[in-house]
Amino acid sequence: MTACELCGEDSSGRYLCERHTTALARRLDDLPTLYAEVGECLVPRRTGWGDIVATKSAAGPRSPLDEDVIDNINATRAAEVVHLWRVDVQRERWPRHGAPPPGGLAADCRWLGMELEWIASHYPAAGDLASEVHELEKQARTIVGDPAPRPQRLGTCVAISAEGVVCGAVISRLPGQTRVQCQWCQYVYETGLDWMRLQHFQPKEVA
Template sequence: MTAADEKGYTPACTPACELCGEETGGRYLCERHAVQLAKRLDDLPVLYTEVGQCLVPRRYGWGEIVATKSAAGPRSPLDEDVLDTVNVTRAAEVIRLWRLDVQRVRWPRHGAPAPAPLAADCRWLAMELDWIVQHYPGAGDLAREVRELELQARTIVGDPAPRPQRLGTCVAVDSDGVVCGAVISRLPGQTRLTCRWCGYTYESERDLLMLLHFQPKEAA
């Protein structure tokens, strides 16, 4: 057994990018495709949040219900064919499987990571991207599947996708009295906001007013 085997991986030996064939000096992805993969991993959680907004009737502002598409007769507001194939649950499952496999290859003696939302798994993969590009034989397939998830989402939300509006920082307080402080943003029409860091959810108009009221003075 080699030293590389003991660490759970073998060094990259491919001479070219698995997506375009460009010489990479032994990396599985060229710099251009590595950068694209990093951006897609960063964009996926936002895209699939917007997918969820598109597949259900929107609520505009903080309480007023408005229609997003015309409908004839008592049809369901959900496009069930789309819902079956393009949704955040499926995207989260796909990304979770990639995270599990990358961890299996890199740290074969580690147990499976705790369940996490799509954003957390995308962030984990992005943080490991340098290693993935250098050592992970599935890097090309990972890049292809992430791109496919992005394309599927964009068929729903449009291109370019709506960008989030920054509202401020999370004002939730933990059991020790420490304010979270993570950035809180929302997409157009989104009314239920969940802090990606601490998990606190802002649901009502009162929650929004509280969020805005307790922003640091310099932010205001």
């Protein structure tokens, strides 16, 4: 009998039981949104929230950000951690393949999520992976609160390629977010004109 590496319960020969496999899938799905919101929380806002005051007492001008938080809880660090897990899982599963290039937090979380059944059944470090992803989630929630805010769907991207093709990818943003980059074509929406164009050129619903 193989017990789940996290709870010790019978897992029918798998390294993770069904409950912890499902929890890991949810956390991998949530991490990109959580760390996008972490980035929003660590940027001083013009209105609404007060500045986050630095806790360091070194001489000189005080930073408007909590530098200790930035050092330890940020999307760059989360992306590095998750990417290292992707590299190791790929090395175990396909040892003849080269290491994947960094693809960003969302891409690596999505890749791990797609390989989750194999990870739970065949990857000896599945418990460590699940624990570290859980820790990344907890760290982010210390900044953004719990539950985490959900992205708001704004419509589909209206950017036009050089070939005259409309992108059409879904555009979403977190509450309070004023700059959004399309994940497909990389077009950036941040000015009032951008938001007006996005709204104006949305496909009209068929009655």
